[in-house]
Amino acid sequence: MKLKVKFLKWQAGLPVAMLHYKTAEKLGVHLQGTISIKTMSRHPKEMHTIIDTIDEHYVKESEILVTSEIREGMKLSRGQYVDVNLSPTPETLNFIKEKMNGKILSREKIGAIVRDIVNNSLSEAETAFFIASMYKSGMTTKETIDMIESMLKYGDKFILKNKFVVDKHSIGGVAGNRTTPIIVSICAAGGLIFPKTSSRAITSAAGTADVIEAVAKVEFKKSELKKIIKKTGAFMVWGGSLGMVPADEKIIKVEKMLKIDPKSQLLASIMAKKFAVGSRYILIDIPYGKSVKVNYERALELKKEFEKLGRHFRKKIKCVLTDGSQPIGNGVGPVLELKDILGVLDPNKKSPVDLEKKSLYLAGEIFDLSGKTKKGEGVNLAEKILYSGSAFQKFKDIIAAQEGNLKALKKTAKFKKDIKAKQSLTISEIDNKKINSLARIAGCPVDKLSGLYIYSHVGEVVEKGKNIITIYAETPSRLSQAVKFYYSEKPITFK
Amino acid sequence: MKLKVKFLKWQAGLPVAMLHYKTAEKLGVHLQGTISIKTMSRHPKEMHTIIDTIDEHYVKESEILVTSEIREGMKLSRGQYVDVNLSPTPETLNFIKEKMNGKILSREKIGAIVRDIVNNSLSEAETAFFIASMYKSGMTTKETIDMIESMLKYGDKFILKNKFVVDKHSIGGVAGNRTTPIIVSICAAGGLIFPKTSSRAITSAAGTADVIEAVAKVEFKKSELKKIIKKTGAFMVWGGSLGMVPADEKIIKVEKMLKIDPKSQLLASIMAKKFAVGSRYILIDIPYGKSVKVNYERALELKKEFEKLGRHFRKKIKCVLTDGSQPIGNGVGPVLELKDILGVLDPNKKSPVDLEKKSLYLAGEIFDLSGKTKKGEGVNLAEKILYSGSAFQKFKDIIAAQEGNLKALKKTAKFKKDIKAKQSLTISEIDNKKINSLARIAGCPVDKLSGLYIYSHVGEVVEKGKNIITIYAETPSRLSQAVKFYYSEKPITFK
Numbered sequence: 001m002k003l004k005v006k007f008l009k010w011q012a013g014l015p016v017a018m019l020h021y022k023t024a025e026k027l028g029v030h031l032q033g034t035i036s037i038k039t040m041s042r043h044p045k046e047m048h049t050i051i052d053t054i055d056e057h058y059v060k061e062s063e064i065l066v067t068s069e070i071r072e073g074m075k076l077s078r079g080q081y082v083d084v085n086l087s088p089t090p091e092t093l094n095f096i097k098e099k100m101n102g103k104i105l106s107r108e109k110i111g112a113i114v115r116d117i118v119n120n121s122l123s124e125a126e127t128a129f130f131i132a133s134m135y136k137s138g139m140t141t142k143e144t145i146d147m148i149e150s151m152l153k154y155g156d157k158f159i160l161k162n163k164f165v166v167d168k169h170s171i172g173g174v175a176g177n178r179t180t181p182i183i184v185s186i187c188a189a190g191g192l193i194f195p196k197t198s199s200r201a202i203t204s205a206a207g208t209a210d211v212i213e214a215v216a217k218v219e220f221k222k223s224e225l226k227k228i229i230k231k232t233g234a235f236m237v238w239g240g241s242l243g244m245v246p247a248d249e250k251i252i253k254v255e256k257m258l259k260i261d262p263k264s265q266l267l268a269s270i271m272a273k274k275f276a277v278g279s280r281y282i283l284i285d286i287p288y289g290k291s292v293k294v295n296y297e298r299a300l301e302l303k304k305e306f307e308k309l310g311r312h313f314r315k316k317i318k319c320v321l322t323d324g325s326q327p328i329g330n331g332v333g334p335v336l337e338l339k340d341i342l343g344v345l346d347p348n349k350k351s352p353v354d355l356e357k358k359s360l361y362l363a364g365e366i367f368d369l370s371g372k373t374k375k376g377e378g379v380n381l382a383e384k385i386l387y388s389g390s391a392f393q394k395f396k397d398i399i400a401a402q403e404g405n406l407k408a409l410k411k412t413a414k415f416k417k418d419i420k421a422k423q424s425l426t427i428s429e430i431d432n433k434k435i436n437s438l439a440r441i442a443g444c445p446v447d448k449l450s451g452l453y454i455y456s457h458v459g460e461v462v463e464k465g466k467n468i469i470t471i472y473a474e475t476p477s478r479l480s481q482a483v484k485f486y487y488s489e490k491p492i493t494f495k
Numbered sequence: 496m497k498l499k500v501k502f503l504k505w506q507a508g509l510p511v512a513m514l515h516y517k518t519a520e521k522l523g524v525h526l527q528g529t530i531s532i533k534t535m536s537r538h539p540k541e542m543h544t545i546i547d548t549i550d551e552h553y554v555k556e557s558e559i560l561v562t563s564e565i566r567e568g569m570k571l572s573r574g575q576y577v578d579v580n581l582s583p584t585p586e587t588l589n590f591i592k593e594k595m596n597g598k599i600l601s602r603e604k605i606g607a608i609v610r611d612i613v614n615n616s617l618s619e620a621e622t623a624f625f626i627a628s629m630y631k632s633g634m635t636t637k638e639t640i641d642m643i644e645s646m647l648k649y650g651d652k653f654i655l656k657n658k659f660v661v662d663k664h665s666i667g668g669v670a671g672n673r674t675t676p677i678i679v680s681i682c683a684a685g686g687l688i689f690p691k692t693s694s695r696a697i698t699s700a701a702g703t704a705d706v707i708e709a710v711a712k713v714e715f716k717k718s719e720l721k722k723i724i725k726k727t728g729a730f731m732v733w734g735g736s737l738g739m740v741p742a743d744e745k746i747i748k749v750e751k752m753l754k755i756d757p758k759s760q761l762l763a764s765i766m767a768k769k770f771a772v773g774s775r776y777i778l779i780d781i782p783y784g785k786s787v788k789v790n791y792e793r794a795l796e797l798k799k800e801f802e803k804l805g806r807h808f809r810k811k812i813k814c815v816l817t818d819g820s821q822p823i824g825n826g827v828g829p830v831l832e833l834k835d836i837l838g839v840l841d842p843n844k845k846s847p848v849d850l851e852k853k854s855l856y857l858a859g860e861i862f863d864l865s866g867k868t869k870k871g872e873g874v875n876l877a878e879k880i881l882y883s884g885s886a887f888q889k890f891k892d893i894i895a896a897q898e899g900n901l902k903a904l905k906k907t908a909k910f911k912k913d914i915k916a917k918q919s920l921t922i923s924e925i926d927n928k929k930i931n932s933l934a935r936i937a938g939c940p941v942d943k944l945s946g947l948y949i950y951s952h953v954g955e956v957v958e959k960g961k962n963i964i965t966i967y968a969e970t971p972s973r974l975s976q977a978v979k980f981y982y983s984e985k986p987i988t989f990k
Contacts, residue, residue: 009550011516016547021506028938028970052511052562055504067547086972089936097753100630125623129753132627135595258592258624441583443523475523477581 001027002040003064005080011068015120018065019084021053027086034087034121037064037074045074048087048120090121099133107146114150114247127254131262139264141305145312147268152276155245158222159278160229162193166370167279168362169270171302172204173292175327175435176454178337179285180208181236182344182359182386185395187366188234189385195229195277197239199252199269205439205451206334209238211341214334214448216404228401236398244276245269261293263302271309281370282310282317285362287324291432296321318369322358326430326458329355333444333451333472335408342409345392354457360386413449413472415479419486421462425494430458434491438471442482447474454492468492496522497535498559500575506563510615513560514579516548522581529582529616532559532569540569543582543615585616594628602641609645609742622749626757634759636800640807642763647771650740653717654773655724657688661865662774663857664765666797667699668787670822670930671949673832674780675703676731677839677854677881680890682861683729684880690724690772692734694747694764700934700946701829704733706836709829709943711899723896731893739771740764756788758797766804776865777805777812780857782819786927791816813864817853821925821953824850828939828946828967830903837904840887849952855881908944908967910974914981916957920989925953929986933966937977942969949987963987 003023017035019027029035029051038046049070059065064084066076076082095109105113113130116122122130139147168183184194198208209218219241220228228235240249248269255261274282284306288299303319310317329340329352344351344359363386364379373381385391399406435452443450453470455462462468469492473479498518512530514522524530524546533541544565554560559579561571571577590604600608608625611617617625634642663678679689693703704713714736715723723730735744743764750756769777779801783794798814805812824835824847839846839854858881859874868876880886894901930947938945948965950957957963964987968974 008553009516010513010547011549012511012547013545016507018505021504026970028942028968028973050508052505052507054506058503086970086976088976089932093753097755100627100753100755123619123752125619125749126752128620128623129627129755132595132624132631136627136631254620257618257621258588258595260592260595260624437584447523473523475521475581478523481581481583 001084002081003084004062005076005078005082006059006063006065007071007078008065009068010065013069014124015047015049015070015073016052016067017049017070018052018054018059020056020059020061020063023061024051024053027084029086036085036087037066037070038083039074040081040083046119047074050123087121090116092116092122093126096126096130096133099137100129102137104140105143110143110146111150111153114147114154117250118154118246124254127251128257131251131255131260131265134264135260135262141308144264144267144309147264148272148275148309151245151247151268151272154247155272155276156243157276157278158195158225158242158244160193160195164191164370164372165193165195165279166281166366167194167196167274167277168283168285168366169274170285171266171287171293173432174287174324175205175432175439176329176332176337176340177287177327178208178211178329178341179355179359179362181212181341181395182391183363183366184234184236185345185391185398186359186363186382186385188232188398189390189394190367190372190381192233192366192370192372193229194234195225195279196234196236197242197244197273197277198236199239199249201445204436205332205444206337207445208236210445211334211337212236212402213238214338214408215406216399216402218402232394232397232401234394234398235402237402239273245272248272267305267309271313275313275315280315281366282315283362283366283369284317284319285322286319287322289324289432291434292324316369318365320362320365324432327432327435327454328352328358330454331451332435332439332454333442334448335411336451336453336472338409342406345386345395347387347389347392408448411449413447414474415476416470416472417479417483418467418470421464421466421468424464425462427456427458427460427462427492428495429493430454431491434489437489438482438485438491441478441485442471442473443475443478447478450474450478496579497576498579499557500571500573500577501554501558501560502566502573503560504563505560508564509619510542510544510565510568511547511562512544512565513547513549513554515551515554515556515558518556519546519548522579524581531580531582532561532565533578534569535576535578541614542569545618582616585611587611587617588621591621591625591628594632595624597632599635600638605638605641606645606648609642609649612742612745613649619749622746623752626746626750626755626760629759630755630757636803639759639762639804642759643767643770643804646740646742646763646767649742650767650771651738652771652773653690653720653737653739655688655690659686659865659867660688660690660774661776661861662689662691662769662772663778663780663861664769665780666761666782666788668927669782669819670700670927670934671824671827671832671835672782672822673703673706673824673836674850674854674857676707676836676890677886678858678861679729679731680840680886680893681854681858681877681880683727683893684885684889685862685867685876687728687861687865687867688724689729690720690774691729691731692737692739692768692772693731694734694744696940699931700827700939701832702940703731705940706829706832707731707897708733709833709903710901711894711897713897727889727892727896729889729893730897732897734768740767743767762800762804766808770808770810775810776861777810778857778861778864779812779814780817781814782817784819784927786929787819811864813860815857815860819927822927822930822949823847823853825949826946827930827934827949828937829943830906831946831948831967833904837901840881840890842882842884842887903943906944908942909969910971911965911967912974912978913962913965916959916961916963919959920957922951922953922955922957922987923990924988925949926986929984932984933977933980933986936973936980937966937968938970938973945969945973
């Protein structure tokens with residue numbers, strides 16, 4: 001059925017279309033049913049979407065009203081005609097059910113599921129079932145490889161030909177563990193090529209993309225990224241914006257709801273994103289501990305699986321297991337973490353020592369892995385670059401190339417609450433999961449200035465009347481909910 | 496924040512609200528975030544909902560636009576003020592994650608999940624994770640009991656004091672197996688009280704509620720139902736309309752997407768609905784076979800679990816295992832099944848023999864179970880009532896009491912396709928699952944006239960040139976998709 005496209009500034013966070021109820025009737029589509037929208041050009045773009053219905057004051061029978069998400073996803077113009085049809089129930093629902101029942105899926109079935117996630121034939125609830133099925137039944141290495149290849153197939157590549165294209169990834173879960181901007185700056189200053197795409201936070205208070213977004217753009221076209229990397233040797237952007245691995249971005253959005261991350265999807269997600277930018281040398285940081293994603297045994301398992309995938313795809317992958325027993329640095333939240341990063345990068349500022357040490361270690365490992373330095377010498381090169389201020393200069397160059405500036409660092413959130421020690425206390429534990437939840441309740445990662453400042457680490461003493469933690473939020477309701485959560489959940493405990 | 500309620504004829508199939516983007520900003524709520532809407536009365540009603548944002552042409556900063564689903568759910572009036580606040584991330588997400596990880600949930604945690612599903616704090620994707628977690632980890636009998644009690648707690652009861660309140664349920668999966676209206680009519684004509692609430696189809700082409708809805712109303716207030724039961728001794732309505740077990744209706748809506756039905760939820764769903772109407776004697780029909788929900792072993796398992804729950808809740812529950820190897824009757828789809836039902840009920844019409852036989856057997860079991868007849872004699876009473884025409888009269892009385900009439904039975908769907916045998920063929924198998932999928936693609940259960948007519952059963956011969964099956968649909972696109980599915984999936988196979 002030919003319909004005329006109409007827009008409002010309607011944002012739903014996902015693709016939705018509104019039809020006049022009579023149009024819906026004619027199409028034979030029921031509420032929450034799915035339609036396909038196809039452009040009328042020679043190489044049509046197609047997208048699937050759920051529908052709402054409304055009366056003629058808003059949409060005529062000959063029209064279709066779409067959310068901003070569809071307008072942008074399909075690059076539609078006002079008044080353009082599109083071909084609208086009923087979508088059949090996706091057969092991939094049967095494949096998801098098979099996986100839920102513990103079957104091993106073929107390459108074709110995995111490919112079809114990934115395709116339907118990308119073109120929106122599967123709803124968020126249906127995608128949730130797929131994630132749960134991977135979580136329940138696991139995936140074989142073969143299935144994980146098929147998943148990686150499918151995600152790359154229904155995506156886009158960005159291949160850099162340089163010999164020294166490197167990458168890093170942290171499994172995450174450690175609050176405040178924002179080593180990436182430091183490592184990228186050191187490595188790029190040392191001559192490596194570092195096309196860093198990051199995701200937004202899944203389980204933590206902020207992802208690297210959320211952090212960088214507080215001071216610079218993180219969404220660029222491929223042509224723009226090529227210019228940035230030519231100029232500075234690196235970029236730090238949101239992987240989703242490139243549309244390189246759209247399946248992954250959609251899956252992550254649903255994973256966020258329950259903060260789960262099935263192992264096979266975690267492996268596939270990381271690998272697909274690295275391969276999409278043509279990285280040859282990849283360092284994976286796997287923090288282990290009781291309040292992060294993995295314990296020591298699971299960390300070793302992951303290491304093995306990453307190395308197996310590295311061999312299959314002929315990439316040099318190294319995994320390092322690091323201490324994830326407590327948050328790193330002092331700030332938790334986009335801008336608060338940036339302040340810590342500047343502390344490390346700027347030779348004239350005081351660093352959070354733990355953040356500096358870990359960043360130097362990981363940067364050193366990357367130098368060694370890439371062959372820039374002999375085994376064991378990378379960390380010396382990293383120190384030299386950091387202490388000379390050239391990493392700081394590189395960071396500022398990258399931020400400038402990404403059309404940013406460091407002004408946001410001067411701002412603070414509108415509301416805050418200091419939590420003070422009523423007596424002298426020694427910290428016995430800081431729970432990463434609870435710290436991340438606390439920061440999210442305060443508004444992270446969307447409210448850039450929100451978050452936490454943790455004054456001391458495990459084993460340190462907080463004197464009577466001194467601050468234990470400060471909570472920052474942009475609205476009173478978020479602040480009060482966060483304070484309530486702090487007292488009920490006790491993310492920081494004392495001896 | 497106090498906001499003024501605005502309506503359009505906006506239907507989304509689920510509760511959604513639209514806010515001006517500045518209002519959303521002030522509240523601190525992000526896209527797809529959740530807000531709570533509370534009425535300002537002394538006993539406030541509260542509902543949680545996801546939000547979209549739009550500009551001031553549609554919603555002013557001081558307004559909130561809500562879908563029909565919220566308007567009706569909260570009984571709001573135009574221009575009324577409501578209190579709108581940010582919803583905290585529901586802590587029940589953690590409980591769902593625990594279940595996903597195989598933990599046994601406490602009564603309190605199960606209660607909280609059910610509460611959050613009912614008041615809409617959990618989204619459909621989050622509910623999908625809960626269903627998947629039950630599917631993955633199973634539930635103990637204790638958890639199932641807690642689930643039943645929670646569903647009853649966050650719902651409503653309808654207790655009939657009569658001694659002979661009976662009920663029946665079929666596990667389903669057998670296409671065309673529409674025994675309920677026949678059984679209810681026979682039993683009510685025989686003096687039993689039969690307050691039958693049915694759900695809409697989950698995995699099949701039609702549920703009893705979908706079928707009855709083709710000729711009568713299936714949504715009534717409790718006070719109206721009391722009048723109907725006083726007049727006729729029975730009703731056949733959609734359980735969801737009573738709001739008696741709202742948790743169950745919401746869960747079923749999401750289960751439908753993947754057509755899965757975890758065992759614990761299946762048990763809890765059935766039991767909660769029966770207990771909510773005060774049934775004392777409950778017959779459960781468990782069809783087993785290779786293309787229905789359960790095989791013989793699983794059927795025996797279910798029987799045991801139902802009987803265990805019956806003992807716990809002090810109800811007389813009997814389970815019968817029946818043949819589910821192929822569809823029953825000829826019609827599949829709301830109106831097409833009704834035509835079969837009339838064939839059985841009307842002494843002047845030719846019945847589908849299999850449907851008649853099964854209905855008589857089950858009605859007889861209910862007479863025996865309730866003590867109306869001595870063990871083994873129920874089926875004779877059932878036959879007497881059916882053949883005398885008094886069950887048919889009772890059926891017409893119930894339909895009339897539910898403000899219906901049998902006119903719809905004279906209509907047929909706008910489009911149809913006869914599929915004929917190209918040579919003489921003996922049917923070797925009819926796959927229930929594929930038949931149900933085929934009927935759903937044709938438009939079932941929403942398009943009441945759509946569906947299938949299957950001319951012969953397993954072992955019978957279809958002569959050359961005669962019809963094997965007729966597919967009925969209300970739109971050409973649904974018909975062509977169904978025909979395509981028929982040829983690719985071959986729901987009927989031949990020797």
